[in-house]
Amino acid sequence: MKNEKIKFRDRVKDISAGLGDSLKESSLWGSIFRPGSPFRKGYSDSPRNRSYVVMNNVLYHLHPVKVKRHGVRLSYTLCLGGLSFFTFIVLTITGIWLMFYFRPTEMAYVDIQSLQTSIAFGSLVRNMHRWAAHIMVIVVFLHMSRVFYHGAYKAPREFNWVIGVILLLLTLLLSFTGYLLPWDQLAIWAVTVGGNMASYTPVIGAQVKFALFAGLEATEATLLRFYVLHVLFLPFIIVIFMAIHFWRVRKDGGISGPL
Amino acid sequence: MVDIPEHLLIKTAEARAKALGISVEQALAEMKGEAEPTTISKEPEVIDVKPIEVKEAPAPAAEVKEAPAPAAAVKTDIPAEVEFAPETRVTQRLLTVVKAKPIQKPTSEPVDKVNTWPHLMLPEFISLMAMTAFLIFISAILQAPLLEEANPNITPNPAKAPWYFLGLQELLSYWDPQIAGVMIPLIIGVVAFMAIPYIDRNKDNKPSKRKYAIMLWTFFLAGAGTLSLIGILFRGPGWNWTYPWIDGVWFDDLLDWVHFE
Structure with missing residues (x-):
């Protein structure tokens, strides 16, 4: 030793x-x-x-200068919170790179095709963005489960759990809005199914779907709407909530436990 | 009044006897209230300081209040029979006994801590590198799906939502859409999740002390996982039950799964 x-x-x-x-x-x-x-x-x-x-x-x-000894054991957190943040950073970097080659118009599908075929590393970066998005959804959910099993949502951390649920929702929304952008059959019909679920909202179902799709069904207006939500609005919101989340981790006394 | 230890009483009585020119036993008896006090009542208040000199002498408490010239006042008012100078006169008496205890009271046990650098940041850095390597590796061998261009006139059969909503889509096929499609995700997914820390008031975080909570969450995981897997792998055209090993898989995220180039 x-x-x-x-x-x-x-x-x-x-x-x-x-x-x-x-x-x-x-x-x-x-x-x-x-x-x-x-x-x-x-x-x-x-x-x-x-x-x-x-x-x-x-x-x-x-980070604080010192952390609780049990918290640095890999088996305690499995690094899930850190990896959620890290996949978000990877998605931001690859996403900004993809924005150089993508137009949220009727050219969207052609742009993705040429990205895969004629742009250096285009296919690799697109793949990284897509797989990292799936990984982020999984890792965020696993992080939530880890926090639950450790009872880490208990006082004084109740409100940070609430912020965490908001972050999970924003992650799902980010993934969902990004799903439409390739503008292929998979994208448009997955989003149509999702939008139809939203239309079952009691009382204001039709209005919710109309606001989401910028019309009655998924069109190019929807593509532009999802694009702005995906690259600007939702990242802006999620960064604010992440900042609060990380700050509250410190203020609420660092990592919970030991068990 | 605090119980005064005997040895302190004796010490005080000695000082008092010396100051007043009486015997120690006399002073002690006076302090205990067994004899007529030479000077003061038997029960001195802790805050309200009473004089220890003979009755004619001014009270020290008054002295403090009537600053700034207490020394002079004392000097002029000394009774003639007191031989020594007032500055050297022993005037201490027992006011109160303060029990020995720390000024700061620790409210929590000290925690075993280690330096963030290197004990946390090094494993963190390694896990980030491992994640990056894993991501680049799967991105190199797995091609992200890209089907034909979007066409609102051609509906694929089945039309599936993104995989994380497929458990919901599966529920939707059982129940009234207003219950399965919106009320369940809205109520369970959002409100109930957020309310968990306010519902579970059990302060213990030991797994053995919260079996019920752990059981509920595990049931939720198992249910959500089962529904999602059914939606992903076991649902084909018309949302009919299919077996992936017989009929194939209708899940376009898995399409073109292995990419050779």
Whole structure:
């Protein structure tokens, strides 16, 4: 055990060992990597630097400096919350890339075809976007189940569970609106079936379907509507709720448990 | 009044005896109320400080109130029989006994914590890399489906919703659509899910203490999973029951599943 620790420390020390000392000593390098960064010259593995790594980095400081020991066990969370967020990031990156080649008009189907056949990595990125979307729905649902089985929705975390349910709904809506965009037979009929389910809403069913489809059935107006919802409106909303969700995790006392 | 330990009483009585020029036993008796007090009542209030000098002397409490010149006042009013200077006169007395206890009271047990870097961030980073590798791998071998161009005039049979709604579509085939299509997802899916923490008031999070909740959720998972699987694999044209190994699968997300290029 002790031997392993030493090995790890050596490795951390050498993260940037391949880079020349003159580069690491330059003021430019020092200005980029804040104190505590393992890339900075003279980094050593100390409790103080371990805190700085987290505190002095805009991305890492989503995390607290210290976490409960049982929470870092992979078998406790299976990383499901983190992976939900990560698939969202992958979907954002691949989605922005796809937007360069896609028009939400009668050209949509042709654009997808040419994306798959004549654009470098087009097929790969489209596949990644689609499979990541399915994975995100699964992972978000598994995360919800994990939270339930651990009783992690109990006080003081009740409201964060509510936000989590909203996030699940937004994830489903994002996936559903994206389903129409390839504008093939699979897309239009899956969305038609989904829209018909919405039309069974009591009292305002017809209005709900009309608002969703921008008409009585799935047309190109629906395509544009779903496109704007998919690339702008829903991501905007879900990011706000994710921010609240992550913030509440910290404020409600970090990870729940131990069991 | 707090019960004053005997040794403190004796100590105080000694100080009092010295100050007043009486015997220790006398002072003790006075303090216990067994003798006529030389100075004060037997039951001194903790807050309301009463004088310990002979009756003619001004009360120290008054001194405090009538600052700023208490020393002078004391000096002029010393009774003649008191020999020593007022500054050196021993005037302490027992006001109250404060039991030894910490100022801060810990409300929760200390938690065993580890540094986020590297103990959390390293596994996290590895799992992200594993997910990326997995995603690129399946994207390289599995082609996302793309059927013919959308045509509102040609309805496929069966027309299936996205896979995560297929459990609902399956329910829809059993019940009145107004119940299955909207009321169930709306009430169960949204309101009931959100209300879970407010309904389940059991504070325990040990699995052995919440068997009922775990059972309910497991039933929900099993039910939703079964309905979805039926919708995905066992439903063919006209939403009739089919066996995937005999009749094939009507699920276009699985179409063109393996991609050779």
